Amino acid sequence: MCGVVGIVSQTEVSPLIYDALTILQHRGQDAAGIATSTNNRFFIRKQLGLVRDVIRNQHILTLRGQMGIGHVRYPTAGSEDRELAQPMYVNSPFGISISHNGNLTNIEELRETLVNKDLRHLNTDSDSEVLLNVFAHELQKQGSVKPRSKEIFAAVRSLHKRVRGAYSVVIMINGIGIVGFRDPFGIRPLIVGSKENDLIGKDYMIASESTVLDSLGYEIIDDIPAGSAVFISAEGEIESESCINNPIPTPCIFEYVYLARPDAKIDKISVHKSRLRMGEYLANKIMDQRPEHDIDVVIPIPDSSTTSALQLATTLGVKYREGFVKNRYIGRTFIMPFQEKREKSVKQKLNPIDLEFQDKVVLLVDDSIVRGTTSRQIIEMARSSGAKKVYFASAAPPIRYQNVYGIDMAATTELVAHKRSEEEIEEFIKADWLIYQNLEDLIMAAQKGNEDIKQFECSIFNGKYVTDDIDDKYLKNLEDVRNDKSKISRQIN
Numbered sequence: 001m002c003g004v005v006g007i008v009s010q011t012e013v014s015p016l017i018y019d020a021l022t023i024l025q026h027r028g029q030d031a032a033g034i035a036t037s038t039n040n041r042f043f044i045r046k047q048l049g050l051v052r053d054v055i056r057n058q059h060i061l062t063l064r065g066q067m068g069i070g071h072v073r074y075p076t077a078g079s080e081d082r083e084l085a086q087p088m089y090v091n092s093p094f095g096i097s098i099s100h101n102g103n104l105t106n107i108e109e110l111r112e113t114l115v116n117k118d119l120r121h122l123n124t125d126s127d128s129e130v131l132l133n134v135f136a137h138e139l140q141k142q143g144s145v146k147p148r149s150k151e152i153f154a155a156v157r158s159l160h161k162r163v164r165g166a167y168s169v170v171i172m173i174n175g176i177g178i179v180g181f182r183d184p185f186g187i188r189p190l191i192v193g194s195k196e197n198d199l200i201g202k203d204y205m206i207a208s209e210s211t212v213l214d215s216l217g218y219e220i221i222d223d224i225p226a227g228s229a230v231f232i233s234a235e236g237e238i239e240s241e242s243c244i245n246n247p248i249p250t251p252c253i254f255e256y257v258y259l260a261r262p263d264a265k266i267d268k269i270s271v272h273k274s275r276l277r278m279g280e281y282l283a284n285k286i287m288d289q290r291p292e293h294d295i296d297v298v299i300p301i302p303d304s305s306t307t308s309a310l311q312l313a314t315t316l317g318v319k320y321r322e323g324f325v326k327n328r329y330i331g332r333t334f335i336m337p338f339q340e341k342r343e344k345s346v347k348q349k350l351n352p353i354d355l356e357f358q359d360k361v362v363l364l365v366d367d368s369i370v371r372g373t374t375s376r377q378i379i380e381m382a383r384s385s386g387a388k389k390v391y392f393a394s395a396a397p398p399i400r401y402q403n404v405y406g407i408d409m410a411a412t413t414e415l416v417a418h419k420r421s422e423e424e425i426e427e428f429i430k431a432d433w434l435i436y437q438n439l440e441d442l443i444m445a446a447q448k449g450n451e452d453i454k455q456f457e458c459s460i461f462n463g464k465y466v467t468d469d470i471d472d473k474y475l476k477n478l479e480d481v482r483n484d485k486s487k488i489s490r491q492i493n
Helices: 014-023 057-062 107-116 127-140 149-162 210-215 254-259 271-289 306-316 339-349 373-384 422-429 439-447 472-482 484-492
Strands: 002-008 031-038 041-048 067-073 088-090 096-104 165-173 177-182 191-196 202-207 219-223 228-233 238-242 297-300 324-326 350-352 361-366 389-394 433-436
Touching: 002 014, 002 096, 002 165, 002 177, 002 228, 014 031, 014 057, 014 067, 014 202, 014 210, 031 096, 041 057, 067 096, 067 165, 067 177, 088 127, 096 127, 107 127, 127 149, 127 165, 149 177, 149 228, 149 238, 177 202, 191 210, 202 210, 202 228, 210 219, 254 271, 254 439, 271 306, 271 433, 271 439, 297 306, 306 361, 339 350, 339 373, 350 373, 361 373, 373 389, 373 422, 422 433
Parallel strands: 297 361, 361 389, 389 433
Antiparallel strands: 002 067, 002 202, 031 041, 031 067, 088 096, 096 165, 165 177, 177 228, 191 202, 191 219, 228 238, 324 350
16 A cells, blocks of 8 residues: 655646645655656656655755656555665666556566666666666667557556556656556556646646545646556646556445545445445444444544444444544554554544443444454553443454555464454453354445456455466565564564
8 A cells, every 4th residue: 555646747746746745645654765856867866765754844945846746555465675765767778767656466477577687777766667677678678769558558458468466657748748557457546637727728636535635726637547548748648548458446445444534435446435335334234233232422533444434333323423633743553563563553643432331231342353452452541430331343354364465464374364253353352242244235335336356356345356367475475574473573574
């Protein structure tokens, strides 16, 4: 989970990219960066930290140019290095920079070919650097001194034949323009928009979420379809093309559960409305299982569960209350790298309002349950505040499998639902009752927003990986990299 943006304008773009990245900050709080281009020169500023800390006024002044790209990154396995912050840059051909959201699944095969056959140099272990070099190599093969859309789309087509996994990408080609494209399944989001400028013509933006376009005054043109590319020339001309035969749109269902802002639309599906439906379907399941329930109050665990919790309470006809005060200056605990840090942050992040819990049967609602330790802490808070009983509802089904498409959520063995029944999870988090969303209902909650989307990427719930290239060896290697023990070892070393 990262956030990307690319802008071609008639004016200096770095202030706009900065604003866009602050809007996308929820997608990554570990590192940020901006790259711009003008007069055949690149200007890059990137560093570990939040956007406001990485990009200061003095950097905005030096990031010159009328086109540029930006990136926010959340902690991934082995990412504790400034050099892994994006945008990344390669000088041949032309000078190319990339911002990438996702994860490649055939990284070792690509690395071997790039180094030994394509004779490209790789300086990091980043799959984004690999993706950048694949594109650079395929563009160089086109043989054009100044490539235009025909050569660029051909390079993207060739890239799709070589690369597997999830990738929503914005790439800036020095003096040429910006290209944005999605993998053949469209797993991670990408959208393009435009606005009239004060001169002749239009400015264009490509971004991870529609919210960025809305907030900065851009009109949405369209989501970039799965397997397609959009090229915006430095002169402000836009073209698009499908770069693969028979794409299969399969957006990540977890975007609608947690990752995206509620005011975003992804593949024309309102995240807000999806979460409302999640709450409604979860309420229906509660009424089916316990028609004579004794719930006094529904309380969300802010913020991504608030919409679902409100609709759940309305459907049940039960009081809805904001029972936790959230410290807005603490990052999203879901994406923090170590368990000790996550647990400490939960206590700093949420504080219960005792009045809302005292002598009540409380239904807490969260968007999902990952490791279960955060849920257990929150349930303990509710009990300490005087709740008679604490029930717990998850707007998503049990998360039982690793994500390989750009969400570095946890090693499989650290997932509370891995090899546990719902009753065992209930016992682990110390809830009086635990209820999960059905996967079929979750899919329906999103699909109702756009029935042209026939399937979703749901591997964390059902273990089915749409790229069809994930085996036990791959998952074991990923497990070894992602577990907290390995992360702590890398930090020490």
